[in-house]
Amino acid sequence: MSAARTVRPRGQRPRGQRSRGQRSRTASAALHTALVAASAVSVFPVLFIVYVSLRGRDGWQEPTRWTGLDVSNYTHILGETKFLTWFGNSVIVALGATVLGVLIAATAGYAVSRMRFPGHRPLMWTFLVVQMFPMAVLIVPLYNILGELELLDSYAGLIVTYCSVSVPFCAWMLKGYFDTIPAEIDEAGRVDGLSPFGTFWRLVVPLARPGLAVTGFYSFITAWGEVAFASQFMSSEEHYTLAVGLQTFVGQQKAEWGLMTAAAVLITVPAAAVFFLAQRHLVAGLTAGGTKG
Amino acid sequence: MATVVTTVRRSFSTHWYAWAMVLPVVIVLAVLVGYPLGKGIYLSFTDANEANVARTIGVNHIEATYKSVGLDNYWKVLSGQEGHFYSRLGWTVVWTASCVFLHYTIGLGLALLLNRPMRFRALYRVLLILPWAVPAFVATFSWRLMFNEKYGVLNALLTKLGVGSVDWLGDATLQKVSAVAVNVWLGVPFMMVAILGGLQSIPRELHEAAEMDGATPWQRFVHVTLPGLRSVSGTVILLGVIWTFNMFQVIYLLIGQGAGSESEILVTYAYRLAFQGIRDYAGSATYGILILSLLLVFAVFYRRMLSRQEAVR
Numbered sequence: 001m002s003a004a005r006t007v008r009p010r011g012q013r014p015r016g017q018r019s020r021g022q023r024s025r026t027a028s029a030a031l032h033t034a035l036v037a038a039s040a041v042s043v044f045p046v047l048f049i050v051y052v053s054l055r056g057r058d059g060w061q062e063p064t065r066w067t068g069l070d071v072s073n074y075t076h077i078l079g080e081t082k083f084l085t086w087f088g089n090s091v092i093v094a095l096g097a098t099v100l101g102v103l104i105a106a107t108a109g110y111a112v113s114r115m116r117f118p119g120h121r122p123l124m125w126t127f128l129v130v131q132m133f134p135m136a137v138l139i140v141p142l143y144n145i146l147g148e149l150e151l152l153d154s155y156a157g158l159i160v161t162y163c164s165v166s167v168p169f170c171a172w173m174l175k176g177y178f179d180t181i182p183a184e185i186d187e188a189g190r191v192d193g194l195s196p197f198g199t200f201w202r203l204v205v206p207l208a209r210p211g212l213a214v215t216g217f218y219s220f221i222t223a224w225g226e227v228a229f230a231s232q233f234m235s236s237e238e239h240y241t242l243a244v245g246l247q248t249f250v251g252q253q254k255a256e257w258g259l260m261t262a263a264a265v266l267i268t269v270p271a272a273a274v275f276f277l278a279q280r281h282l283v284a285g286l287t288a289g290g291t292k293g
Numbered sequence: 294m295a296t297v298v299t300t301v302r303r304s305f306s307t308h309w310y311a312w313a314m315v316l317p318v319v320i321v322l323a324v325l326v327g328y329p330l331g332k333g334i335y336l337s338f339t340d341a342n343e344a345n346v347a348r349t350i351g352v353n354h355i356e357a358t359y360k361s362v363g364l365d366n367y368w369k370v371l372s373g374q375e376g377h378f379y380s381r382l383g384w385t386v387v388w389t390a391s392c393v394f395l396h397y398t399i400g401l402g403l404a405l406l407l408n409r410p411m412r413f414r415a416l417y418r419v420l421l422i423l424p425w426a427v428p429a430f431v432a433t434f435s436w437r438l439m440f441n442e443k444y445g446v447l448n449a450l451l452t453k454l455g456v457g458s459v460d461w462l463g464d465a466t467l468q469k470v471s472a473v474a475v476n477v478w479l480g481v482p483f484m485m486v487a488i489l490g491g492l493q494s495i496p497r498e499l500h501e502a503a504e505m506d507g508a509t510p511w512q513r514f515v516h517v518t519l520p521g522l523r524s525v526s527g528t529v530i531l532l533g534v535i536w537t538f539n540m541f542q543v544i545y546l547l548i549g550q551g552a553g554s555e556s557e558i559l560v561t562y563a564y565r566l567a568f569q570g571i572r573d574y575a576g577s578a579t580y581g582i583l584i585l586s587l588l589l590v591f592a593v594f595y596r597r598m599l600s601r602q603e604a605v606r
Contacts, residue, residue, distance in 0.1 A: 028411075035406055035413075039420040045478070046423055048446060049435045060444060108318035117311035118304060123319075130326055131532075132588040134539045134560045137581025140336065140567045140574045141329035144346070164325035171318060196310040225428030227542045232568055243430050247546075250434065257438050264431045272426035279422060279486065 046268075053261035060257040073262035082237060083263060086245035089234075090267075092155055093241055094223040097162035101219045102212055105167045109174030110200050114186060124175075130168040135228050138164075143232060153235050161229050166219040173218070177211030178204065217278035224271050242267050336578040337366055343572035359575070366579040375576075377562070378583075385538065385558040388473065392540075393533045395477045397526070400484025405518075407485070408492045425482035433546040436475045437462065440547075468548055468556045476543045480536075484529055491525030492518070527599045534595075535588060559584050 023031070052060045054069040057076070077083045112123060142161060143152070151157030181204060189199040205212070227243045234240055240248075246267070249260040341359040369375045403421060407414065424432065439446050440461035448458035461471045495518065503513045544561045557565070559580060567577035 031406060031411065032413075035403075035417045035421075038403055038406075039417055042421050042424050042478070042482070045432065045435050045439060046427060048439065052438070060438065104317035104321060107314040111311045111314035115308070115311040117308040119312075119315075123315060126322065128592070129589065130322060132535050132539075132585060132592065133326065133330070134563070134581055134584045134588075135541060137333045137563075137578065137585050138326065138329045139564065140577055140581075141332035142325070143567075144332070144574075145329065160321075160325060163321055167318060167321055197314075200314070221428070225430055225542075227430050227546065228564060243428075246430065246434065250437070257441075257444075260434055261438065264435060268427050268431050271428050272423075275426040276419070276422075279425070 049261045049264055052258070053265050055258070057256075057258045060261065073258045074266075077259050077262050077266075081259070082240070082245065083266070085238060086240045086242050087266070089155070089239060090224060090242040093158050093162065093230075094220050096155065096159035097166065097223040098216050098219040100159060101163045101166045101170055102216045104163070105170035105215060106174055106205070106208075106212060107200070108167075109171045110178050110204060112171070113175045113178035114183065124172075127168040127172045130164075135165075139228060139232065142229075146233065152233055153239055155239075158230060158233055158241070161233065162219070162223040162226065165226070166222050170215040170219060173215055174208070174211055177208055177214075181207050214278050217274050220274055221271055224267075333578045333581055336575050337582050338363060339575050340365075341574040341578075343574070346574060362575075366575055367583075370576075370579055370583065380555075381557060381559055381562055384469070384556070388469070388558055389534055389537045391473055392476050392480065392537045393530060395473070396480040396484045396533055396537075397530060399477065399481045401488050401522075403481070403485045404488040404492055405514075407489060421485060422482045424478050425486075427479075429479055429542045430546055432479055433475060433543050436471070436478070437547055440471055462548065465555050472544055472547055472556060475547055476537065476540060479543070480533065484533065487525055487529045488522060491522045494525075495521035523599075523602075527595075531592065531595055534591065538584070538588060 053073050054071065056070045056072050108123070111117070112120060146152045146157045146161075149157075151160075185203055185207070186199050189203045190196075194202065225243065226241075230241045230244050231247070234244055237245075242263075246260060246263055249256045249263065338361055339359045340362045341357075345359040346357050370378045373379060407418060407421075427435075442448060442458060442460050442463060445461070447461065452458055459467065461467050499517050499521070500513060503517050508516065538558075539560050540558070541560050541564065544556065544558055545564065548556050563577045563580035563584065566573045566580065
């Protein structure tokens with residue numbers, strides 16, 4: 001880009017005729033200014049929380065004065081609160097929901113992508129419609145049902161609940177992903193004598209590994225950050241997930257913002273790591289599923 | 294009759310594996326979405342609350358004693374007797390519209406900026422996506438700290454500038470502005486990345502051809518870029534509306550559980566009905582069904598509108 005600019009001086013092209021990828025110095029400066037400003041807005045809250053978390057228990061009260069850094073917030077939440085228990089609970093629930101959700105979403109997505117069967121269109125519609133369900137309409141009946149099954153305040157109850165949230169979206173996305181795998185591969189498998197399930201399991205699943213990984217990440221992050229169900233279903237402190245536990249730091253009476261920020265950083269790190277591994281594929285899968293629906 | 298049986302049998306033998314593969318999903322959706330939905334609809338026709346549903350206290354099992362009240366709940370809500378439905382609906386619509394509008398326009402703007410070769414492109418992209426990587430509840434708590442009236446960093450900066458501090462989360466109007474700001478911060482990256490994907494799928498030749506024909510950058514944007522983005526935009530705006538309309542965490546965690554808050558949207562209000570004070574299961578279910586119906590109507594009209602646009606072209 002810059003090489004091209006030096007070879008052909010600016011003044012020779014009439015305005016508006018400059019081919020894309022080449023721009024004047026002013027335009028370039030404006031572009032970078034805009035992007036730097038936008039990046040600052042998007043990064044500032046995150047950096048600020050990291051900064052506050054490193055300032056000790058009461059450091060948050062004077063955000064603009066420099067007082068040096070210490071890690072007492074981290075040692076406190078790791079040593080003297082139930083943070084690690086909650087962390088473990090969140091991991092169990094999120095992983096459980098991910099594995100279960102991706103498994104059943106994959107088979108359904110494959111069937112919808114490859115086979116034209118009665119019930120095909122209604123099912124695609126269901127996947128879309130279920131995403132519209134406000135948790136408000138489901139939460140009370142689910143609460144009662146889980147209560148009757150004695151699954152309240154248990155991992156299994158929450159895992160199954162999260163599956164119902166993530167499965168429709170995952171199936172939709174996976175359908176889009178399977179659509180991009182050529183059907184000739186299936187046909188070759190069938191010709192060689194594989195059953196429909198064999199084709200799916202031995203040929204398509206290995207090829208769809210990136211897509212499966214992305215839906216897995218999506219389920220994981222959804223479960224990791226869910227608040228409403230977890231707040232009501234997990235009633236004993238031993239079973240809190242992070243989203244519930246974090247609320248106890250900043251309750252109605254006390255406000256331990258120092259601890260809260262340290263916990264926030266520790267919660268964000270795994271989620272962000274998982275996210276950045278997946279994000280490039282996430283949108284491709286999403287829009288593929290959406291436009292071809 | 295016999296033909297029907299043969300049709301069914303033939304249909305079964307050709308499609309059984311497809312059905313077998315969707316069966317797990319159908320079961321999960323039926324048990325966890327279908328059945329609760331049915332039960333929710335049923336509850337919305339009753340006067341169920343904490344005091345009269347079936348429950349077990351110790352070893353004693355108490356039978357449910359709630360009874361059907363017909364359409365009473367809906368009548369109370371829709372006729373305005375119950376009080377706040379229309380004001381909350383109005384705010385929810387404003388909330389959804391402003392959030393999605395800002396998500397989309399900012400996302401589109403940033404995507405256009407990013408969709409060209411330049412230095413640091415990958416770095417900008419990562420930085421701009423960052424808010425998406427932060428779990429919503431963590432981000433909301435962080436913003437709550439920054440908005441804090443006495444100790445928040447925003448007020449500290451404003452004081453330094455000589456403006457004086459502002460009660461971001463206490464004042465009724467500012468509360469809403471703050472909530473929109475947080476949600477916009479959270480939601481822009483998704484739109485940006487989705488639109489960026491859309492931009493990259495527009496063939497270069499179209500832009501080049503338009504350029505050859507002497508189209509100005511603005512004309513190219515309106516006649517090449519926007520039409521090229523139509524299918525992506527259709528999907529992300531629909532999803533955005535659904536997600537924002539049901540956005541629970543930001544409102545609930547930012548503005549808090551303070552009773553009678555003006556800034557509650559329908560979803561958080563329904564949640565509060567069900568789980569605070571005397572638990573009003575029937576009222577909450579009624580609100581839930583109303584929210585769902587609104588979204589369904591919107592989705593149907595929206596898709597119809599899109600396909601009509603498609604047909605006109």
